[in-house]
Amino acid sequence: MVNVDPYMDVENSQQEQIDRLYSSDPNIVLDAVKQLKNSVIGSNKHKGFIIQMGVLPRLFTLLLDKSSTPEIMVETAVTLGSLARGTDEHVESLLEAGLINFVLQGLANPQTKLVEACLRCLRTVLSRKDAPIEVLYENPSLIPHLIQIAPQSTPSIQECVMTLLHSGCQTHKHQTILCEYGALDLLTPLLCSNATKVQIPSLQCLAQMCYQNEKVSDLAVTTSYNRKSIPDILVSLMSRDKNTEMQLTSAKCMTYLYRSGALTSDDPRIIYKALPTLVRMCQKDIVPADRVEGAETLAYLIEVDTELQRIASISDHLIPTLSDFLKYRATNEAGDEVSYCEVKKDVVNKVVEERKMSQEMKQAAFKAFASLAANDEDIRRKYSECNNLIEIVYNLGYQTYELIIFRRTTKCQENSDTDTLMENIMMALNDVNPKVHQSAIRCLHSLSRSVQQLRTTFQDHNVWRPLMKLLQNATDDVLTVASSTLCNLLLEFSPSKEKILESGAVEMLCQLTHRNDHPCLRLNGVWALMNMAFQADHKIKAQILTTLGSEHVFNLLLDKNVDVLMKTLGLLRNLLSTKPHIDHIMGLHGKQIMDSIDLILEGDNCIEIKEQALCILANIADGDFAKNFIMSSDKILSKLTIYMVHSNIKLQIASVYCISNLVWKDEDGAAERQMKLKDLGVVQYLQQLLQTGDTTLLKELRLHYINSLALHKFVPFKKTVKHYSFVSYHYKCVL
Numbered sequence: 001m002v003n004v005d006p007y008m009d010v011e012n013s014q015q016e017q018i019d020r021l022y023s024s025d026p027n028i029v030l031d032a033v034k035q036l037k038n039s040v041i042g043s044n045k046h047k048g049f050i051i052q053m054g055v056l057p058r059l060f061t062l063l064l065d066k067s068s069t070p071e072i073m074v075e076t077a078v079t080l081g082s083l084a085r086g087t088d089e090h091v092e093s094l095l096e097a098g099l100i101n102f103v104l105q106g107l108a109n110p111q112t113k114l115v116e117a118c119l120r121c122l123r124t125v126l127s128r129k130d131a132p133i134e135v136l137y138e139n140p141s142l143i144p145h146l147i148q149i150a151p152q153s154t155p156s157i158q159e160c161v162m163t164l165l166h167s168g169c170q171t172h173k174h175q176t177i178l179c180e181y182g183a184l185d186l187l188t189p190l191l192c193s194n195a196t197k198v199q200i201p202s203l204q205c206l207a208q209m210c211y212q213n214e215k216v217s218d219l220a221v222t223t224s225y226n227r228k229s230i231p232d233i234l235v236s237l238m239s240r241d242k243n244t245e246m247q248l249t250s251a252k253c254m255t256y257l258y259r260s261g262a263l264t265s266d267d268p269r270i271i272y273k274a275l276p277t278l279v280r281m282c283q284k285d286i287v288p289a290d291r292v293e294g295a296e297t298l299a300y301l302i303e304v305d306t307e308l309q310r311i312a313s314i315s316d317h318l319i320p321t322l323s324d325f326l327k328y329r330a331t332n333e334a335g336d337e338v339s340y341c342e343v344k345k346d347v348v349n350k351v352v353e354e355r356k357m358s359q360e361m362k363q364a365a366f367k368a369f370a371s372l373a374a375n376d377e378d379i380r381r382k383y384s385e386c387n388n389l390i391e392i393v394y395n396l397g398y399q400t401y402e403l404i405i406f407r408r409t410t411k412c413q414e415n416s417d418t419d420t421l422m423e424n425i426m427m428a429l430n431d432v433n434p435k436v437h438q439s440a441i442r443c444l445h446s447l448s449r450s451v452q453q454l455r456t457t458f459q460d461h462n463v464w465r466p467l468m469k470l471l472q473n474a475t476d477d478v479l480t481v482a483s484s485t486l487c488n489l490l491l492e493f494s495p496s497k498e499k500i501l502e503s504g505a506v507e508m509l510c511q512l513t514h515r516n517d518h519p520c521l522r523l524n525g526v527w528a529l530m531n532m533a534f535q536a537d538h539k540i541k542a543q544i545l546t547t548l549g550s551e552h553v554f555n556l557l558l559d560k561n562v563d564v565l566m567k568t569l570g571l572l573r574n575l576l577s578t579k580p581h582i583d584h585i586m587g588l589h590g591k592q593i594m595d596s597i598d599l600i601l602e603g604d605n606c607i608e609i610k611e612q613a614l615c616i617l618a619n620i621a622d623g624d625f626a627k628n629f630i631m632s633s634d635k636i637l638s639k640l641t642i643y644m645v646h647s648n649i650k651l652q653i654a655s656v657y658c659i660s661n662l663v664w665k666d667e668d669g670a671a672e673r674q675m676k677l678k679d680l681g682v683v684q685y686l687q688q689l690l691q692t693g694d695t696t697l698l699k700e701l702r703l704h705y706i707n708s709l710a711l712h713k714f715v716p717f718k719k720t721v722k723h724y725s726f727v728s729y730h731y732k733c734v735l
Helices: 008-020 026-040 044-052 056-064 070-083 088-096 099-106 112-126 142-149 155-167 172-180 183-191 196-210 214-222 230-237 244-259 268-280 288-302 306-313 318-325 345-372 377-385 389-395 400-410 421-428 434-447 451-455 464-472 476-489 497-502 505-512 519-533 538-548 550-556 562-575 579-602 607-620 627-631 634-644 649-662 670-679 682-689 695-704
Strands: 706-708 713-715
Touching: 008 026, 026 044, 026 056, 026 070, 044 070, 044 088, 056 070, 056 099, 070 088, 070 099, 070 112, 088 099, 088 112, 099 112, 112 155, 142 155, 155 183, 155 196, 172 183, 172 196, 172 214, 183 196, 183 214, 183 230, 196 214, 196 230, 196 244, 214 230, 214 244, 230 244, 230 268, 244 268, 244 288, 268 288, 268 306, 288 306, 288 318, 288 345, 306 318, 306 345, 306 377, 318 345, 345 421, 345 434, 377 451, 421 434, 434 464, 434 476, 464 476, 464 497, 464 505, 476 497, 476 505, 476 519, 497 505, 505 519, 505 538, 519 538, 519 562, 538 550, 538 562, 538 579, 550 562, 550 579, 562 579, 562 607, 579 607, 579 627, 579 634, 607 627, 607 634, 607 649, 627 634, 627 649, 627 670, 634 649, 634 682, 649 670, 649 682, 649 695, 670 682
Parallel strands: none
Antiparallel strands: 706 713
């Protein structure tokens, strides 16, 4: 017998079809194109064969040749669209051959069917990952043309146009261009279309245009159709009679409008429609992919508003539902681990996809937990301390009958062995998926804002160990969130502070302050050092100054980033606390410090920054000989008197603190300092301040001074605070 290659006849047949494409008879060409189209549908092997045979130039010619019949053009465009559904290698070959340019030229044809076929082909190519979407903007007339042809076209053309606009809206620049060309006016009536396939890409395009774009979002809320604004249209599309994708995408649009500032957090459409819809999208009856998107969008919605976080935490058993995300596991028919050698390829692919979905579920849950715990201590305490879902529901304050209903519906028992949230976070920190461990760190960051968690859960799990490990070798995104968390672990009441110091945190944080290319990392480095220096012993302060370098400290005081400047002043303020430390540091760097403070007080800085500078002066004034730096500087003394009568109460109080430390009667040289300050008119200023109607300022004055009007001198009667350190939580949230 003769062995026959089963594909030989097929290839010979396709070769005959290719030869017929070059016929001069239109009917033969049309028949060849149809057969070619049918052969490549669903077969990547045939697609590859056609591309390898060099047929693309002929197809491009047939698409645009004026001698081609309309039927040939349409069939050719459909064939190209089918080829574009092949593998990445196939698409790359098509792009290299110039597919997009030829298809774009086909859009200029007046034939509706041809335009639709070209749009479908273009949509297929540009909807892929890493698609060359910039081609949509290379010709300035293309976007206006697409927007112009859509309103009066068929639903299929409208669907393609909106999908293309959605795919092509990737940057702030793209958002602006689409808005200027009237994309909002186009999509608003399409949101009310009777065709779901038109509404979905229109919603997706709206979401892309409004994401973190204030200008577009403000315009969107004022755009209307049939006397209904876009937000009101979105509310109707979130009705439960709509499909899940439409509800979810509509809620996402509302979320982006709110986060861009076009809607407020107390808008009923946000509280009673968008938020409940997103919570509902997290429930078990929703497919996993939509649950992930719902949780991520919900996390973004409630991230910055405490009231929305509180409402979400008590909505439809959200926290137990998110806990279920962490239990999602990849399974197979046998329920055991999969052996890639023993199962079919489709089963392997299914398990691989399930494992990916498991990671997606985890990272989505951590994002949502991070947002829920961002500001509310009660929420942090309740769900982080619970060992199982029943405890979570009970601690949230549900009534007994609600607990019973929940217990019956979830079939949970009180002896459930569900892992705690912190244990899941610790496991996720070692996950190979960067999205998982990054979202876990975000959740850890939110929990680190709790004093109770720092003293208990964080200590029990030795959170600082994996955190420090991550900081040694991480991407900038992970490093930003991890260093934000470290800021809170370095607070003075955190049991982890000492261990973190022993593990070399000072050197690592000082390196972050040199990240001129990354303001957030530079800020986090300074912020963590500031917290580290709070009430620290002289050894730690000396280590910080030595490692950081005095020159770099003063460079940071000139930083253009206001937040970095503010925290650098806080660091300096904490270093200059307790009398021996003040005198030692001023003895080494006194002139540079005084010059920097003078520059800050002289410059056009905000009130908060000048207040910090004055508080540093108050600390310096508490030193034995350090106060001589102030008394010997007429410029500084002059500024103190100016800020004593400043219109801002904070600056007045800070100035009074400094004067109080300078004239403390039990210290050497007090009489001379009092006399010099009296000559500068300080007594008169104090008398003037005693007449203030501000209760806060008056309380501070009475706390530090009794002014003797008869003797025209002031005598401090009590000095409760001689130096003022500064510590704060790291509330900065990194997305």
